[in-house]
Amino acid sequence: MQIGERVKLRRLELGLSQEDLAKAILKQVDSRFNRVTLSNIEMGIQGSVKDKILLALTKSLKCNAEWLVYGTEPKELALTQLLSRSEPGPAVEQKCPFISWDEALSFTVNNDYPDSAYTYSACPVPCGPRTFILTVNDESMGDRFAEGDWIYVDPDQQESAKDKFVIVQLSPDSEAIFKQLVLIDNQVFLKALNPDLPSSLRYTQPTKYLTIKGTVVAHVKPV
CATH class of the missing domain: 1.10.260.40 (lambda repressor-like DNA-binding domains)
Structure with missing residues (x-):
């Protein structure tokens, strides 16, 4: 042979x-x-x-x-x-806790992540020491982000950069929501990505009470 x-x-x-x-x-x-x-x-x-x-x-x-x-x-x-x-896999940058959407409003000032209280997962990209994980809980950001996907949110990144995906609070008594910051005719809007939503629900113009709670730095689809 x-x-x-x-x-x-x-x-x-x-x-x-x-x-x-x-x-x-x-x-x-x-x-x-x-x-x-x-x-x-x-x-x-x-x-x-x-x-x-x-x-x-x-x-x-x-x-x-x-x-x-x-x-x-x-x-x-x-x-x-x-x-x-074999080739090395992606570097593990940092372990981050899974938190609830209600907790996302206060984790920007709370740096106490006890191991006994949270489940952790490694972040695949460089991130800040207070980065946490949220589980997408609705269809407003489909097709790119599906329900059940993980998003890693860095609360130390709160700049209103164009096209960034952010967790925001529209007013002091409102809940945390997940949107994309876009610029239209030099005006900032919050955009939901789901193409099935009507335009009136896809775009929201923020008020002076808008607070950015963190920027999405990584996105994982669990299998």
Whole structure:
């Protein structure tokens, strides 16, 4: 069995099409590698491959280079080798507490997050030390934000920046709401994203009593 035959054998074992494998190789090498090149390798028309292509093949096929070139067992990489080749995931910036929408009004001044009182989840982006998590509880911000989605809110970011997603309080005795700040004809409006809402409900012009309780810095859709 030649190298091309082993490439095809391993590709089929992993359930990859020639197009799938060619794209995976192309992401790793600066060349004109494509499906035709891969087909020529598998058919033996191209009997050898460059070092960088060989390394990309072993990574994409999760196999030993010695097996791919010479047929020397073992075929598959050991667990320690696989772990050494894995890429790091996103950095965990900070753990943040899940709070209620009522609590969002006071958490801008309350910095006491006892572990026993709240459930925490890591924020995937840099955020302030008082960042908290709210669970979207209505459809006003669909299609982008669905009910049940998590939004990470930083109360230390309260600037009225254009197009930012914010948690606001319209008056001293009103509840916290989730909206987007937009600028229309040099006037600031609060926008609900749901296209099914009538215009009269999608846009609200804030009054002088408007208070920004925090800016959304991350959005997670739980699975």
